[in-house]
Amino acid sequence: MEALCRTGTVTGALGLDAGRTAEVLATATRAPSLHNSQPWRFRLHPDRIELLADRERRPAVADPTGREMRIGCGAALFTLRLALAGQGIRPIVTRFPDRHRHDLVAVVRHGGTVHPGPDQRRLLEAVPRRRTNRRPFRDTEVTAPVRSALRRAAFEEDAWLHLVTDDDERRALGRLAREAHRLQLADPAFAAELAAWTGHDGKRDDGVPASAGGPCPPPNQPWVVRDFGGDSRPRPAPAAFENDPLIAVLTVHSDGPREELRAGEALQRVLLTATTEGLSASFLSQLVEVPDVRERTRRLIAGSRPPQVVLRLGHGVPVPPTPRRAPADVVERG
Secondary structure, three states: OHHHOOOOOOOOEOOEOHHHHHHHHHHHOOOOOHHHOOOEEEEEEOOEEEEEEOHHHOOOOOOOOOHHHHHHHHHHHHHHHHHHHHOOEEEEEEEOOOOOOOOEEEEEEEEEEOOOOHHHHHHHHHHHHOOEOOOOEEOOOOOHHHHHHHHHHHHOOOOEEEEEOOHHHHHHHHHHHHHHHHHHHOOHHHHHHHHHHEEEOOOOOOOEEHHHOOOOOOOOOOOOOOOOOEOOEOOOOOOOOOOOOEEEEEEOOOOOHHHHHHHHHHHHHHHHHHHHOOOEEEEOOHHHHOHHHHHHHHHHOOOOOOEEEEEEEEEEOOOOOOOOOOHHHHEOOO
8 A cells, every 4th residue: 555655745835834734634543534544635836736636546346436435636735624623714616616626626825814713613623533433332412502513614615414303214214224235345356455455464555454344243132333353453342332223314416426525524514513522423434435325325314415424423432543544645646
């Protein structure tokens, strides 16, 4: 995987010196992505920061259309916006500004001075604390005010967060998740790609180390959380998961690059809001990665909009962070 790393030099941008620009990039890249593939690059100019999708880092079997790659870039874009506001810069974002440059997903420019409010500061402070938690959650209900805050976070980014509260709907989603999980693992190419990105010893700066994986679930486990361990890799001890997690389905207007980028921005706002409220989250990605299951998931939640992300939310124990590439390694010389 070392060949996938991009090297470059961090220079100043948007009136920030090189050191503060590097701080902004380090914050921006604390965003979630499929298998922690970190499929983004940045090109720095005095008057703008360009965010580019890095197709070389896209897990092509799990994400053949690049939909999850663009969602990951959207999550990085939201965190970049937040980091710039923390530096006193009001970001002006142009999404997909050049139809001839398909990998240029956004350009961010200086829009004047801003003083981040309390909500922005809380979200910014949550960035280093946000982790994907693949371990069991406590059977403690997520309160109504917190649920409202999560919905509002999605809505503020032009998205919708459907919280699954119906028991029959939740059980049906669980069955679909298990079915999709079996279908994916039966594909040798998917299994090989998963093994290439996950379950490593933690010495890499990307992917998911075995220490960040979930425990082996019991056979009657109602929900599937991907196990990134292996016979020769350390993993948490087997444990039973909660029976009734809060399941959330994030949707935007439709599929397509612009909407998928927006979904990523909404995803990161939702995840950071959850972090500020003391919640943990993990992904049920198989529900949106298997096309037939994704369509059945859409019909199950009675939605006209296709599901982009499915989350499992609850009260979990602290987990270690996953690695990130250094700012200089995500900068492309332009």
